[in-house]
Amino acid sequence: MSWNVYLSGEIHTDWREKIIAGAATLGLEMEFSSANTDHASSDSAGDHLGEENNSFWRDHKSAKLNAIRIKTLIQQADIAIIRFGDKYKQWNAAFDAGYCAANDIPYVTLHDESIIHPLKEVDASAMAWAQSPEQVVEILRYVSAGPKP
Amino acid sequence: MSWNVYLSGEIHTDWREKIIAGAATLGLEMEFSSANTDHASSDSAGDHLGEENNSFWRDHKSAKLNAIRIKTLIQQADIAIIRFGDKYKQWNAAFDAGYCAANDIPYVTLHDESIIHPLKEVDASAMAWAQSPEQVVEILRYVSAGPKP
Amino acid sequence: MSWNVYLSGEIHTDWREKIIAGAATLGLEMEFSSANTDHASSDSAGDHLGEENNSFWRDHKSAKLNAIRIKTLIQQADIAIIRFGDKYKQWNAAFDAGYCAANDIPYVTLHDESIIHPLKEVDASAMAWAQSPEQVVEILRYVSAGPKP
Amino acid sequence: MSWNVYLSGEIHTDWREKIIAGAATLGLEMEFSSANTDHASSDSAGDHLGEENNSFWRDHKSAKLNAIRIKTLIQQADIAIIRFGDKYKQWNAAFDAGYCAANDIPYVTLHDESIIHPLKEVDASAMAWAQSPEQVVEILRYVSAGPKP
Amino acid sequence: MSWNVYLSGEIHTDWREKIIAGAATLGLEMEFSSANTDHASSDSAGDHLGEENNSFWRDHKSAKLNAIRIKTLIQQADIAIIRFGDKYKQWNAAFDAGYCAANDIPYVTLHDESIIHPLKEVDASAMAWAQSPEQVVEILRYVSAGPKP
Amino acid sequence: MSWNVYLSGEIHTDWREKIIAGAATLGLEMEFSSANTDHASSDSAGDHLGEENNSFWRDHKSAKLNAIRIKTLIQQADIAIIRFGDKYKQWNAAFDAGYCAANDIPYVTLHDESIIHPLKEVDASAMAWAQSPEQVVEILRYVSAGPKP
Amino acid sequence: MSWNVYLSGEIHTDWREKIIAGAATLGLEMEFSSANTDHASSDSAGDHLGEENNSFWRDHKSAKLNAIRIKTLIQQADIAIIRFGDKYKQWNAAFDAGYCAANDIPYVTLHDESIIHPLKEVDASAMAWAQSPEQVVEILRYVSAGPKP
Amino acid sequence: MSWNVYLSGEIHTDWREKIIAGAATLGLEMEFSSANTDHASSDSAGDHLGEENNSFWRDHKSAKLNAIRIKTLIQQADIAIIRFGDKYKQWNAAFDAGYCAANDIPYVTLHDESIIHPLKEVDASAMAWAQSPEQVVEILRYVSAGPKP
Secondary structure, three states, rough: HHHHHHHHOOOOHHHHHHHHHHHHHHOEEEEEOOOOOHHHHHHHOOHHHHOOHHHHHHHHHHHHHHHHHHHHHHHHOOOEEEEOOOOOOOHHHHOOOOOOOOOOEEEEOOOOOHHOOOOOOHHHHHOEOOHHHHHHHHHHHHHHHHOOO | EEEEEEEEEOOOHHHHHHHHHHHHOOOOOOEEEOOOOOOOHHHOOOOOOOOOOOOOHHHHHHHHHHHHHHOOOOOOOOEEEEEEEOOOOOOOHHHHHHHHHHOOOOOEEOHHHHHHHOOHHHOOOOOOEEHHHHHHHHHHHHHOOOOOO | OOOOEEEEOOOOOOHHHHHHHHHHHHHOOEEEEOOOOHHHHHHOOOHOOOOOOOOOHHHHHHHHHHHHHHHHHHHHOOOOEEOOOOOOOOOOHHHHHHHHHHHHOEEEEEOOOHOOOOHHHHOOOOOOEOOOOOHHHHHHHHHHHHOOO | EEEEEEEEOOOOOOOHHHHHHHHHHHHHHHOEEEEEOOOOHOOOHHHHHOOOHHHHHHHHHHHHHHHHHHHHHHHHHEEEEEEEEOOOOOOHHHHHHHHHOOOOEEEEEEEOOOHHHHHHHHHOOEEEEOOOOHHHHHHHHHHOOOOOO | OOEEEEEEEOOOOHHHHHHHHHHHHHHOEEEEEOOOOOOHHHHOOHHOOOOOOOOOHHHHHHHHHHHHHHHHHHHHHOOEEEOOOOOOOHHHHOOOOOHHHHOOOOOEEEEOOOHHOHHHHHHHHHOEEEHHHHHHHHHHHHHOOOOOO | OEEEEEEOOOOOOOOOHHHHHHHHOOOOOOEEEEOOOOHHHHHHHHHHHOOOOOOOHHHHHHHHHHHHHHHHHHHOOOEEEOOOOOOOOOHHHHHHHHHHHHOOOOOOEEEEEHHOOOOOHHHHOOOOOOOOOHHHHHHHHHHOOOOOO | OOEEEEEEEEOOOOOOOHHHHHHHHHHHOOOEOOOOOOOOHHHOOOHOOOOOOOOOHHHHHHHHHHHHHHHHHHOOOOOOEOOOOOOOOHHHHHHHHHHHHHOOOOOOEEHHHHOOOOOHHHHHOEEEEEOOHOOOHHHHHHHHHHOOO | EEEEEEEEEEOOOOOHHHHHHHHHOOOOOOOEEEEEOOHHHHHHHHHHHHOOOOHHHHHHHHHHHHHHHHHHHHHOOEEEEEEOOOOOOHHHHHHHHHHHOOOOOOOEEEHHHHHOOOOOHHHHOOOOOOOOOOHHHHHHHHOOOOOOO
16 A cells, blocks of 8 residues: 655754655655645635735635645545644644544654653654654654565 | 533633633533643643653653543533633644544634734634633623524 | 424524424424524624624624534434525525535425425435424424334 | 545536636646536436426435435545525535535635625635636645645 | 333334333333334324325335434434344334444344344344343343442 | 446346446446355355354354455445345345445335335335336436536 | 443452442542453353354354443443453453544553553553552542642 | 455464465455564564663554554455464454454454353454464455356
8 A cells, every 4th residue: 555644734944855755765655745835825825815904814714725735635644744843833733633633543743852841732642753854754664564574 | 402611722811710700600501621720730640650750751641641531521512612822832722623623523712813823724623713701701602592582 | 312403494484483382282302493593693693703894704703603503503403494485595504404414414394385496405315395384393293202102 | 636526506607617627727636526417407317217297206306316426426525616606596506515514525615795695604614715717726726736846 | 321222123013012011120221212113103104294196105205204213213222122023024124223233233133033044134233133022131131230249 | 436336135137237237338437246146155155164053153154254245345335226026035135225324325226116115114215216227227327427518 | 521431351350349439439420330240140141042052152142242231331431441460361351442442432551560561552552551440540530520629 | 346454463373474375376356464563673663763761661652653554554454354373462463353343344353262262252243253264265255256157
């Protein structure tokens, strides 16, 4: 089987690229997906449906369009990697984790030791905690590889 | 019917008490529930199961015991109120929102205008956004009241 | 057992009252519920959350608050009665019928012979078609009564 | 992934063709499906199973055969577009919307500003409201496209 | 807990009464339910909704009203007893067995040795096969009783 | 899409072959499946697992092996055709109908007019009643064909 | 709310009694349930349905009757305690753990340190590992108690 | 269709190889999967995520990584074969059986006559009990083969 891997969270470092490249190097049979990771285009996703004076509704329209993509891809994922950086609120990443937990989709968190405590509820439902993209790649290799020949 | 209302999120202000008191004043037939909101006792919930040198595992044990309570109560809730304050990461509140969304449990967010943007994904799946406990009480009154006599 | 009966649709005639009174006369053990049937208060349900210039968003906020009530009550219903009058679009009633069908909640339609054709898809998933509140009461009596003594 | 898009509703204008052509122009990887949109053949779908004197049962037989197709295709859809025109009852379109909502299939409505108010319950569960086929095509492009390269 | 027991099948002997009486004698905390077991009233259940010339549609209307009752009660049952006599087709009893199997509701069959072979598929999904109402009562006593004091 | 069609019931006439041939003639994109329709081999399916003195257990072992096949194929079916002949008990066919109903898999019955009454509960949950394989083929063609070009 | 607690596993020590007594002492609002813990009566549960020469079928009949009770009670449980002693195979306890995991029912294991390694898969899906009935009682108190007053 | 077969349990004999070879010889269209069957690499699966002093947590991390693989593969399986040898606790195999039962995935047990009694609960939910890999291959051939030509 080919594994579907959803990559959720932080968009300011190249962790996605590192995981995808690492999996490619190992020849893992995997398909990766993500939300739109371009901040500006994500925020303006709904603008073509009509201008809004109220920033709440502008955000609302864009966030709902993004949600179509996100929920569809998460529901098709065999595993999700959820990344928390050291800046910003990143409530969408924690939301995705709760969504995965309730849908029985296993997820692995990727974050530094410094934020263990505020992430303890998110980690409590995770299948593993990784600190580097390399560790995530090794997890993906391990769970997708069959028994040793 | 009596409505089960789950109150998730911030523990540093008295928003829970205000909502519960407001509902009582109106005589609403509701049962409120929450996670353990005492910070210290929540963090040490698992300590009686044995000491841990590693803070990750100490947090892990406590968070899992808290999760038994939280998930059970959310699954029994007819509606959840999810509160975000202006401080701290509050990833557990966003996690609860995602968990509600996936379980088809309607939720209302309660937060200030200043954090609309980082909460846009959480608000996109919410049934309403309130800015005060009084508005939440009015929502609870409205949804639970039958047609006007 | 006591049956939960959800009454959906038209709000301009007294069909709800007739059904409830008929069931009471027969002493049926039933609890009836409905959306807010007061048109003006239903339309303004969300106004207390802040004014909207845009009528779409005003409607949106109120409709979502109404949806909390409607979906919760439908999911608890053992049976729904869905009424179509001869005026107005009544798309919410047809929406409720589709929602019941997908949730495997049996429903009975209540409408005149004149609108059989446009309602054929809604009737195709119904358990019965009634033309009068009296027929609905007889259906409720029949399905809730145990075997003849 | 290839997206399955279900097109529900009005059959008197060429909105389906415009969306399909627009998606083809952009090279979107999508499969579109619909109910039988030929009115006469849809109404007579069940006639070969035996004549009916009673128009209710004639409609019933045809509507149930149509329902086999409709429900199967909706359940396989990743997204539905639900179109309301300015004429006719179109209760089947609202029924499909309720069916999608209960099955957690995201849908986008396509209708004019003039019918916002009667559609408020249908729009309240939608992920977006579009006013033109071009906007729908842009939505489909956006949700199905991966992160910018 | 009180157990809900659904009694499905044959209506020409007093097996229901024997089970109910046996459970009462033992003081078991159980609530029994059934379809309408009065043959004539069951067949005419839908007649009050309008006369039918076609016997298929007369049966159809009555069977659908009966189905409201049957499916609701089966879904609430903790256990079903499904009885096959030595006469008649009794396809409704086998239908109920398949419905229970798919809903993960345990059922016990009650029938003579002479019809083991034609019932082998129905028995294959049953939790037990009983040959007398007395055996059924003993089963109900056993599964509902707590550990010996 | 290709449709999966499960053919359940009577094994003494060539109705399966007629439907499969009819679909092939029309070039329908369909995959047909069935239980093992060879009576002797079906009855002896479990014999290789060890001899049984007791005919109940011999039947039980074979029926459970057949059930692995039947339930797997029904769960993958988009539609089932359930055939009742004029002889034998055929409780397995009625069981399959109940199983389909509970799994929300649409089914069409195929039987003569003479057995309408005993099949009324099975027909009440069916999407159509056909009296000939030719009618079934027409149904399959209709539901699987897209809108007229 | 009152919590339903299912107690699974070892029957040779008084761990059940200790937990029940401990909860009573604290006045916890809980209802405890178990399989039949009387070994001889559990093994002979099906004997009244007819003698078996073959020990496999004797065990089979009794185990299925026990399963009616066990699965019904587990599905109603809010939490399960699963106890492994130092003797016997106890495969039924591990089976119950897998059944809880798949049904999203949180469970706590109760076992000595000496069997950590063979139980690692069972513990991996558990919410906590306890080594004494006293620890289990403290867990039950903690998860069922509301926020500190 | 191609069948997905999950092979769970004992890792010290070549039963997996025998089944896979037997299926290949018969040309069965099947895909087999397993947990990591290499004992040492399975136990150390989580070591790359950081060293643990506590053996419970070392086991925990590895078991959770294994669980990602196991649960994903079981959920995709059409049938599982669950093997119990004559040594070791093998609680993971019984756990998998309970997990299959709750997920409605049919399974066949493979074990000697000597352990019938302790496995009676596991066998009670199985679709068959086999004593040799050859019998399993015959079961796989039978359930996957279509009706005799």
